[in-house]
Amino acid sequence: MARQPSSDPPAVREDLCRRCGKCCYEKLRIGDEVVVTSVPCPYLDTRTNLCTVYAYRHRVNARCLSVEEGIRAHAFPADCPYVRDLPGYRPPLPVEAVPGAAELVREAFGAAAGGPDSLRGGPNDA
Ligand code: SF4
Numbered sequence: 001m002a003r004q005p006s007s008d009p010p011a012v013r014e015d016l017c018r019r020c021g022k023c024c025y026e027k028l029r030i031g032d033e034v035v036v037t038s039v040p041c042p043y044l045d046t047r048t049n050l051c052t053v054y055a056y057r058h059r060v061n062a063r064c065l066s067v068e069e070g071i072r073a074h075a076f077p078a079d080c081p082y083v084r085d086l087p088g089y090r091p092p093l094p095v096e097a098v099p100g101a102a103e104l105v106r107e108a109f110g111a112a113a114g115g116p117d118s119l120r121g122g123p124n125d126a
């Protein structure tokens with residue numbers, strides 16, 4: 001996503017990001033699995049796939065994850081350069097792949113966007 005100068009640690013190579021925006025969709029942890037939903041972060045411009053608050057995203061969105069946090073939370077899709085070659089990494093699953101997930105996602109994101117166990121995508125360095 002919208003990469004601009006950031007406070008990420010130097011070890012994180014922001015130029016790896018292809019700005020696809022995929023990590024900025026709500027996710028829900030269900031047991032040992034994480035599912036990715038079609039609910040975008042409110043700060044994601046879904047036309048451009050860029051973060052509209054990138055430079056200060058962690059200030060306005062406490063749930064926006066750093067790269068390291070995103071990896072631990074399984075927030076990145078399999079084709080994301082941050083995790084593509086990471087041994088043992090498990091990407092979030094489509095909602096349809098986990099029995100019962102659709103109803104839980106509806107409960108979590110129906111009225112209020114995001115329940116206590118929800119995870120919001122990523123570093124939109126990403
Ligand atoms: S980088 Fe963070 S604040 Fe920006 S759109 Fe993605 S999840 Fe939202």
Ligand code: SF4
Nearest residue numbers: 001018021023080126
């Ligand atoms: S960090 Fe997010 S926006 Fe960047 S390539 Fe990975 S999934 Fe796409």
